[in-house]
Amino acid sequence: MRISSEMIAASIGRWAGLMAFAVCLSNLLLTAESTGLEDKTLHSLLSISSQALARGDYAYASEIYDALERDFGEDAEYSGDNFQRVILPIRGYTQLMSGRPEDAIDTLNGFLKKFPHPDRTWGFTFFTLGRAHENANKLQGAMAIYRQFEQMYSGKTEVAFAILRRAEILFRLENQVESIQLLNTFYTSDAAYTLRIQARLRALQHCLTIEDIEAAKLILFNTEWSISAMPELAVLSFSALYMGDLLLAANDHKSALRCYRLTLPKTILVVAQEKRLREIREIYQERAPLIAQSSDHIWADYYRQLISRIESQLEHLKKAEDYTPGFYLRYGQALLLADRPREAWVVFESVASEEDFNKETRATALYRSIVAAGALEYWDNALKLAHHFTDTYPHSLLVPQAFYLIAEAYRNLNDYKQAIKILTALIKKYPKHSLYSRWQFNRGFCHLLDERFPNAREDFNHYLNEHPSGALTINARFWHAQCQFFEKKYPLALKEFDDLVTAVNRHPLNPEISYRRASTLYAMRNYAQALTEIDKFLNKYVRHQRYDEAQVLKGDILMGKGDLLASKKVFTELTPDSGNLFLYAVFQVGKIYRALEDYNGMVEHFENYLDRNDLFNKQRISEALYWIGWAYTQQNNIEKSFHIFSDELEDYGNIPETNEVMLILKALDDLYQQYRERGYVNQLKDHPFITAINFETWLLTESESAFDTGKLTYFSRINLYLADRLEKQNRREEAHNLLMEIINNVPLECLDAEGLGKTGLLMEQQGDLSAAERFEMLLENFPTHPQRALAYYGFARLALESNEFSRALSFIDKLTDELPGHPLNTESTLIRGETLIKMGRADEAITCYEDLLRLKNTRGRYHARALQGLALSQLALGDQSKAVAYYQRIYTLYRAYPELVTDAYMQSAKIFEAMGDLHTAFNTLDEMLNRAELNALEVLPHAQFEHDRLAALLPSDKNLREGNEILP
């Protein structure tokens, strides 16, 4: 059978697509498979070419068409129009596809010259010619062809391809802006989504190539990227990832996040891209017959190229190293920097636990999760994660940083000592680390927070000496000055602040320095200068966070200056927006009224405060009521005072958090006296308070009633007040019983600060270690209450008893530092001495006792106990004579304290005996036993025993016994 050109033409008429053409030919010429081209017939060569085309072997197909031209060029059938109309476009196409664009141009131009009137194959031929020009680098020519194509086929969907090609040429001609513009305009056209999104993606790539990030952002964020419809997912994913990285580096974290959200991790991307490829292939398969019928195969060509491109992308993607771990780390970092630490934590945690990721990535992720936990202020978690990090990756380069984060976590958990310990280790172990200076500064800061000001100053000084131009130099100088202030070395602090003011210009700490300077001047009672400085601050830094605080300071300065009315004016300018400062101001104004003895003003002021309805959480109500009652008392308006106090006890007496109940009981105690003394007869006369025989009876009745009605907080408070009253009357046993009633009947959560502290101390005295529970609760529930001193004191005693001397000292330090005016300070000084002796630091104990002896307000028992401490210190130092001298001072000067006197006698006797002076020892005990005021003491039998024992050791002669010399 011989193939005719008519048959070819007819088949091409049905199957205008190249593939269809190839298939058609191969169907007709099934037996013509051959590898050599010589001696082949026209139809056998056509058959071979169709098979080559079918498998995409364009070079071979092209070679065949050359052979056809060479061998059959003169053949009438071959050179006939019908044959040429079909063969030339295909030959041109195969030349183009096999890398011979110049030949393709010749062939296709030949076709157009031969067949100048457009027909069904003309469009494809013309478009191929454009592409051939492109590949031959004849870009202007290609542009002209595409433009002509667009005009000729205006309204046809294939025009889109010409536009896309034109955009490519514009980009190659370095006319990027116009190229991007063309693509973006095309995106808004009515073309198919697949083509529009391809154009958009190309525009995005172009923007990234020319580094026009803003334009890239506009495209990326203003496009409907449909994963189910767009073909090249990998291109979008990588473009978004690349852009995310650029934006992250440029600190545009929010935009970076949006980019990362468009990035898919590798495994997911491969699956999604494979799925899309399958779908595109299916579409192509489905459309192939339609394309063929449409007599134009530009679409088919588009699909073939698209499929080939995606296949290549997929292959590269699969072979390439997994970018996912790095992507996740950067995504987490962007979240962290965009102030979204919770989400960052989730990402880092997930990466850290992903076993498929390498160790370094997982270590970095774990490290960053510590940072995220810290940013969320979940310090317990941060601490655990940091420990987990150092345990899991002990050789990681991030270990020092992780330890630093641990120190930071401890600092934020207020465990400054642990933080200092870690920072010290870091400073010692990594002296060359880039964070070394920061560790030094932070350790100073931790010392400062731990109120170890000399240590803090030392660290700040080290920092300043070693890093004079360090980033934290001003901060170190500022905090150094602050340490001086906290140590009450005000002139030094002032000088340092003054130096800072001179040295620093336009530093963020400038306002702070100005404020602290004013504060220091105020502490130095230099009110005039303090006022000038604070006014400067208030005028200059109106929006500063310390503005309200500065206003309060100004009020205090004016108060100090004695300008009460001006001070009142300043305080009243504060509004509830200032929070606790407003509350402070309210009570400062109260104090001013008190100082001015303006009791009406005071009542009005506090009543106004109580009437306010613009306060979210009205505080210190009971205190305000107390002052109203107190003001009425000053005005002798006993009835009103009584009613206010009485109502207040009713309303607030049973609430552990209120502070004024003891004050009110004291005020009522006084009112009762006044009432009795003045004998008022008024409407109060039938009140149980008045009808009670005395105030103590009323208190007992109140206590009983509170107990019966389950008001256990109030019950404990009445008992505490009464116990205190009885103590003063030397009715110690009754007082003790009242406290025991509290211990036995009131649950801890019902006790206020004083209740917890006093019952805790009683239990501690009785050797009950569970007292610690009460102290802990006191510190936890009432961390700023002045009665926390009881907990510090109690803890110190418990620590001393269990030989935890450092712990004991730390609690005493806290008491002394935080509550210098608390009555327990004297007791704690004595404990400090005792602790120091036990620690082998008797010389320091001596200083401590001598300091106490210098205080006039501690005369009496405390002085006697200080002498006792001094005697013990001397004994510890081995100086028995000095010890005896101190004991002698006790039994000579402090006869009012028999238990101390007997102890002094007994100890003296013991020392004398140890020194071998049995006579003096005996006489000492003898003297003691002869003192009538000591007769009732329990120690006497023991003293008598010792006395008798010594008597037995001495010669029988009375003189000898008495130590008199017997002359020879």
Add this chain to the structure above:
Amino acid sequence: MIPVLILAPMLLILQGILTAGTTATNEVDSLSRSFEHPVKVINKSGHTIYGLIESASDTQIVLKNDVDAGEVTYTLFKDDIAEISLPGRDIEVRAYELINDDRQGEAVPLLTLLYHNRSAFLGLLSNKDVLIFTHLVNAYLQSNEYTKCLAIAQRLDPLVKDPQVKKFIKDALILCHFHLGNYAETELLALSWVDHAQPFYSSALGWWLLAMIEFSKDQYESALWTSMKPIVFSGQIPMEFLSESYAVAIAACIELNYEKEAATLLEEMHNRGLNWPDHELLEPYAPR
């Protein structure tokens, strides 16, 4: 309204299944007569047995056949059956026609009829024969008929082999338990769901349900963390129950006074084109 589950590609989406009217009663009546036809069973020895169903279970079927001499009863065990051909094929065909014709609502009575006639011995059916009832599960799910849905889904769960259909049935089960207030069961299933899920998963169902249970117990901090997981890993690939996860996270933030976090999430939810879900528990937190 409950969120619509996207069925596996092999299942047709039954949009508006209950609103599209019902199959004419006479059509159902007429089709139901086909159940009067005998069952045909070919056993593994190649013998063909006809008979009406006397009794049936997942493991055996008893067929009764009237013969001249009286009545013959055949007991056939699952392992012996090579092929079973059930009456009601025309109902199946009609139901699929309706579904393909987007008239899912009309398919429901037919599917129900089919289910009632076959539910006792689903274990004897081929995978293909079982698959048709997943349309019924979806229909009940969409119409909030959770008890019915649960009953069928539980029955299908052990029988379905295809992983995508299996996932659909599992999701339906867990959602039914949740909407029926079986929180303990929901939690158990959700935990297992989450264990098998991957970041960038196409659904947030397990996390969302766990977060909702935590939220309902006033465990707001936990609810927030749980709901964050799918949010953080959601990206380009559409994720079911993502807006629900955002909503519970935002509600938890509001309860915890994390105003800034709530605002950030709400803004992002809006930017991502996600709408506030219609759920009673989350309604008070919806932006006004």
